Amino acid sequence: MRIRIIGIVIFVSLFLVVAGLFYVQVVKGPHYQRLSSQNRIRLLTIESPRGRIFDRNGELLVDNRISFDVAVIPQELKDRERVFKKLSKSLNIPKEELGKALKNNFVTPFQPTKIVFDIGKEKAIMIEEERLDLPGVIIETRPQRHYVNKNIGSHIVGYLGQINSRELTRLKSYGYAMNDLIGRAGIEKFFNNYLRGRHGGMQIEVNNRGYQVGILGIKEPVKGKDIYLTVDIRLQEFVEKIFENARGGACVMDPRDGQILCLVSSPAFDPNLFVSSKNPAGITKLLTSDRYPMLNRLIQCEYPPGSVFKIVTTSAALDKKKITPNTTLSCDGSYSLGGKSFRCWKKKGHGQQTIREAIKNSCNVFFYQIARMAGADNIALYAERYGFGYPTGIDLPDEKSGLVPNKKWKLLKKREPWYEGETLNYAIGQGFLLVNTMQILRMTSVVANGGYLVKPYLVKKIEDVNISDVEKRPVEISETTLNILRDGLIKVVNDEGGTGRRAAVEGLTIAGKTGTAQTSTSKTHAWFTGFAPADNSKAALVVFLEYGGKGGLGASKTASRIFQKMRDLGYL
Amino acid sequence: MRNRLYRNFDRVLLVVALVIFVIGISSIYSATYTEGSSALRGLVLKQCIWMAVALVILFIVISIDYQRFVDFAYILFGLNVILLIIVLIFGRTRFGAQRWFSIGVFGFQPSEFLKITFILALSSYLGSKAKFTYQPSDLVVPFIIMLLPLTLIYMQPDLGTALMLIPILFSMLIVRGVRIRHLLTIVILGLSALPFMWFMLKDYQRQRLSVFIDPNADPLGAGYTMIQSRIAIGSGFVFGKGWLSGTQNQLNFLPERHTDFIFSVIGEEGGFIGCIILLALYCILIYRGLKIAQTTGDTYGRLMATGIVSMIACQVIVNTGMASGFMPVVGLPLPLMSYGGSSLLTTMISIALLLSIGMRKPRF
Numbered sequence: 001m002r003i004r005i006i007g008i009v010i011f012v013s014l015f016l017v018v019a020g021l022f023y024v025q026v027v028k029g030p031h032y033q034r035l036s037s038q039n040r041i042r043l044l045t046i047e048s049p050r051g052r053i054f055d056r057n058g059e060l061l062v063d064n065r066i067s068f069d070v071a072v073i074p075q076e077l078k079d080r081e082r083v084f085k086k087l088s089k090s091l092n093i094p095k096e097e098l099g100k101a102l103k104n105n106f107v108t109p110f111q112p113t114k115i116v117f118d119i120g121k122e123k124a125i126m127i128e129e130e131r132l133d134l135p136g137v138i139i140e141t142r143p144q145r146h147y148v149n150k151n152i153g154s155h156i157v158g159y160l161g162q163i164n165s166r167e168l169t170r171l172k173s174y175g176y177a178m179n180d181l182i183g184r185a186g187i188e189k190f191f192n193n194y195l196r197g198r199h200g201g202m203q204i205e206v207n208n209r210g211y212q213v214g215i216l217g218i219k220e221p222v223k224g225k226d227i228y229l230t231v232d233i234r235l236q237e238f239v240e241k242i243f244e245n246a247r248g249g250a251c252v253m254d255p256r257d258g259q260i261l262c263l264v265s266s267p268a269f270d271p272n273l274f275v276s277s278k279n280p281a282g283i284t285k286l287l288t289s290d291r292y293p294m295l296n297r298l299i300q301c302e303y304p305p306g307s308v309f310k311i312v313t314t315s316a317a318l319d320k321k322k323i324t325p326n327t328t329l330s331c332d333g334s335y336s337l338g339g340k341s342f343r344c345w346k347k348k349g350h351g352q353q354t355i356r357e358a359i360k361n362s363c364n365v366f367f368y369q370i371a372r373m374a375g376a377d378n379i380a381l382y383a384e385r386y387g388f389g390y391p392t393g394i395d396l397p398d399e400k401s402g403l404v405p406n407k408k409w410k411l412l413k414k415r416e417p418w419y420e421g422e423t424l425n426y427a428i429g430q431g432f433l434l435v436n437t438m439q440i441l442r443m444t445s446v447v448a449n450g451g452y453l454v455k456p457y458l459v460k461k462i463e464d465v466n467i468s469d470v471e472k473r474p475v476e477i478s479e480t481t482l483n484i485l486r487d488g489l490i491k492v493v494n495d496e497g498g499t500g501r502r503a504a505v506e507g508l509t510i511a512g513k514t515g516t517a518q519t520s521t522s523k524t525h526a527w528f529t530g531f532a533p534a535d536n537s538k539a540a541l542v543v544f545l546e547y548g549g550k551g552g553l554g555a556s557k558t559a560s561r562i563f564q565k566m567r568d569l570g571y572l
Numbered sequence: 573m574r575n576r577l578y579r580n581f582d583r584v585l586l587v588v589a590l591v592i593f594v595i596g597i598s599s600i601y602s603a604t605y606t607e608g609s610s611a612l613r614g615l616v617l618k619q620c621i622w623m624a625v626a627l628v629i630l631f632i633v634i635s636i637d638y639q640r641f642v643d644f645a646y647i648l649f650g651l652n653v654i655l656l657i658i659v660l661i662f663g664r665t666r667f668g669a670q671r672w673f674s675i676g677v678f679g680f681q682p683s684e685f686l687k688i689t690f691i692l693a694l695s696s697y698l699g700s701k702a703k704f705t706y707q708p709s710d711l712v713v714p715f716i717i718m719l720l721p722l723t724l725i726y727m728q729p730d731l732g733t734a735l736m737l738i739p740i741l742f743s744m745l746i747v748r749g750v751r752i753r754h755l756l757t758i759v760i761l762g763l764s765a766l767p768f769m770w771f772m773l774k775d776y777q778r779q780r781l782s783v784f785i786d787p788n789a790d791p792l793g794a795g796y797t798m799i800q801s802r803i804a805i806g807s808g809f810v811f812g813k814g815w816l817s818g819t820q821n822q823l824n825f826l827p828e829r830h831t832d833f834i835f836s837v838i839g840e841e842g843g844f845i846g847c848i849i850l851l852a853l854y855c856i857l858i859y860r861g862l863k864i865a866q867t868t869g870d871t872y873g874r875l876m877a878t879g880i881v882s883m884i885a886c887q888v889i890v891n892t893g894m895a896s897g898f899m900p901v902v903g904l905p906l907p908l909m910s911y912g913g914s915s916l917l918t919t920m921i922s923i924a925l926l927l928s929i930g931m932r933k934p935r936f
Contacts, residue, residue, distance in 0.1 A: 006878060020893065020898045021844060025839065025843060036806075
């Protein structure tokens with residue numbers, strides 16, 4: 001009968017539906033299961049706070065504070081005109097800028113888009129109170145870097161910057177994400193991997209409008225590790241105040257183990273500027289200033305050392321037995337070589353001197369003579385023994401290594417033989433020779449600690465782990481030579497007529513050496529390096545004034561003030 | 573007399589219908605479980621009230637000889653067509669279509685009831701031997717009976733329900749014994765007219781047809797329902813996510829899930845097994861219906877039963893096919909499952925008529 005036809009048509013159709021369901025649910029089931037999870041599950045990053053930075057006494061230097069940002073959920077922003085008008089009034093930001101920020105940062109209709117950053121707690125509360133009247137506007141919080149002391153210590157702690165695309169491709173496998181902040185200088189850069197935390201994440205369940213309806217899982221963010229410095233912020237602040245507007249730097253180090261008590265490079269900058277994008281003009285000003293405030297002059301610059309280098313010349317001559325402690329040489333104000341006259345800084349001359357007196361007087365002519373006796377290559381050898389020509393290994397990024405020339409170097413690089421006149425320049429720390437300030441400080445420490453090179457360091461502890469492993473490398477310089485040097489350096493500060501008299505502090509035996517380095521301009525760089533107490537040294541120091549005149553004046557005076565402050569703080 | 577009548581009462585048919593309804597109620601409960609809007613919360617209760625009303629009407633219909641309905645078929649049909657005209661002019665608009673009358677909080681859809689009065693009218697015409705002579709000219713009146721309400725329903729616009737009349741007519745013509753040759757000719761003519769139909773479609777209907785071909789052309793607009801429904805059904809996998817645990821459903825990704833897309837809820841929460849069980853129940857329902865059509869000796873009864881079974885079967889096939897993404901989206905409820913009083917009443921009256929026909933087999 002014909003009803004069978006109807007039956008067959010119906011049941012065949014139903015069978016096709018079942019076959020279709022089998023395909024969709026069983027064959028493609030896993031595929032649709034995945035799509036269904038993608039529909040409802042969103043991943044939110046929970047930003048992790050960076051590790052904090054403390055000074056040696058547990059004084060907080062770098063912290064994280066909560067930054068309040070205004071964000072909008074585009075699909076909830078029904079009455080955009082009115083809401084933006086209201087926001088613009090309470091935040092004092094032009095309406096057009098809000099619209100522009102929304103357009104630039106927009107991702108998806110349901111994802112909160114940040115439009116104003118870091119509005120401060122009061123305004124955040126104000127907006128939070130008016131939320132009913134501002135549909136689609138929310139306040140988001142995130143940890144933001146805060147440099148408690150602003151300029152003070154900025155060259156030590158450094159600053160942060162947003163990761164760029166090239167770095168991101170390189171570092172992606174290490175868990176870096178877009179918009180991550182990464183250290184750009186100082187400790188922030190050198191210890192970035194310790195300071196940065198691991199982002200956490202939250203798997204949230206959303207409904208069809210993107211509203212969160214539940215939390216499926218949380219991976220707590222891992223806080224970055226706290227770092228404890230060897231620096232004493234009180235001393236740091238004191239020294240920075242001395243420098244104020246001057247260009248130059250100073251560093252105090254314990255010569256026994258290399259821990260740095262203060263490290264000042266001037267001018268400095270306020271790292272907080274780089275945290276928020278509120279002041280791009282301020283950043284531009286910093287980056288383009290002809291005073292180069294972003295440069296850490298102590299480690300990222302190379303200078304001629306001038307007379308402080310006479311410590312090396314002395315060591316070479318004494319150690320190589322070219323002179324004895326009692327050898328006397330005479331100075332009549334100048335020294336002639338090949339028809340050319342090389343002058344001493346004192347026109348009248350210093351007369352007959354032993355090495356100790358020559359150091360005290362910083363007599364150029366005396367050192368010309370012993371340099372010629374030792375030879376340029378021996379000076380180079382001793383310069384290297386004192387650590388010149390290599391980075392000191394301080395835990396700060398981008399250290400320069402300086403340049404220690406010798407005869408072979410000259411031939412290879414300049415394709416010229418070494419001239420004897422250059423040996424004379426070498427003797428007084430001029431010529432091709434270039435050093436960084438930390439190297440000078442390390443050289444001084446060798447004399448102070450009785451014969452070993454230390455590696456300067458700023459970080460003593462990461463979280464609970466003590467990392468101040470002291471690296472002491474014995475220097476191949478005889479003890480007698482070092483003793484003679486120490487005698488000479490004590491005379492510089494303490495004896496009548498010593499070049500570093502201004503560095504003296506009542507009641508302290510300070511040893512030191514001044515330097516006045518000639519530059520390509522008429523102005524000279526001023527150096528002072530020294531240590532105290534002279535017999536059992538607990539602090540070595542270097543002061544450098546870029547185009548600062550004579551080392552015996554400003555630089556020595558500064559050193560004296562620093563030594564005094566150190567005694568006040570109980571270090572001496 | 574009474575006893576003999578109820579000896580032939582098909583209990584299985586009624587029980588299966590009630591079981592499907594219970595599954596439907598639990599699905600509606602799940603579909604409205606997390607819905608924030610309070611207007612949707614009372615739907616389960618409302619649907620139960622409708623069922624109570626439907627059961628009362630069911631027993632009234634059963635107690636009346638179905639021949640009485642055939643006698644008044646044209647009048648009922650005529651009244652229903654008038655209602656369709658009135659609803660076009662005065663009806664309430666919902667989802668952009670004028671389908672509704674309001675009776676208190678309950679909505680009322682004349683186009684649903686038309687399916688029954690249409691079947692009655694056709695049975696009445698085709699069943700009278702005097703008027704039917706197997707000539708092609710005899711097909712004119714049945715087609716007029718179909719095209720008149722079809723046009724009115726199409727204008728609401730409700731393409732799904734309108735098109736539903738076509739297979740009902742064809743199934744009844746086949747059973748009446750119309751030459752297959754003639755029917756094929758009409759089908760071919762109809763198909764060749766299809767391209768012109770495209771221009772008659774409303775914009776939203778064209779959009780629905782285009783997204784059927786490529787749902788991803790407009791994933792958040794017209795294709796959204798289709799994609800989300802298919803994801804819901806597919807993600808149910810073999811055993812489903814469990815009652816009240818369908819994420820697509822509970823998190824509101826599925827639009828219209830308590831009405832036309834109720835099958836997606838079953839598919840997601842009950843999985844392939846759940847779908848098979850539900851379809852098996854429909855198969856029993858359809859099989860029992862066909863059995864009644866086959867065993868009744870009365871031509872009117874057979875035609876009526878055929879029309880009713882085709883109507884239910886078509887809705888099941890089109891609705892499930894649409895929910896799983898194999899057919900374009902047309903607004904058709906799943907009989908006994910979808911929320912909606914008119915649809916439920918229509919289906920229950922149809923089942924009452926089937927039962928009535930089964931009970932009143934002529935004596936041999």
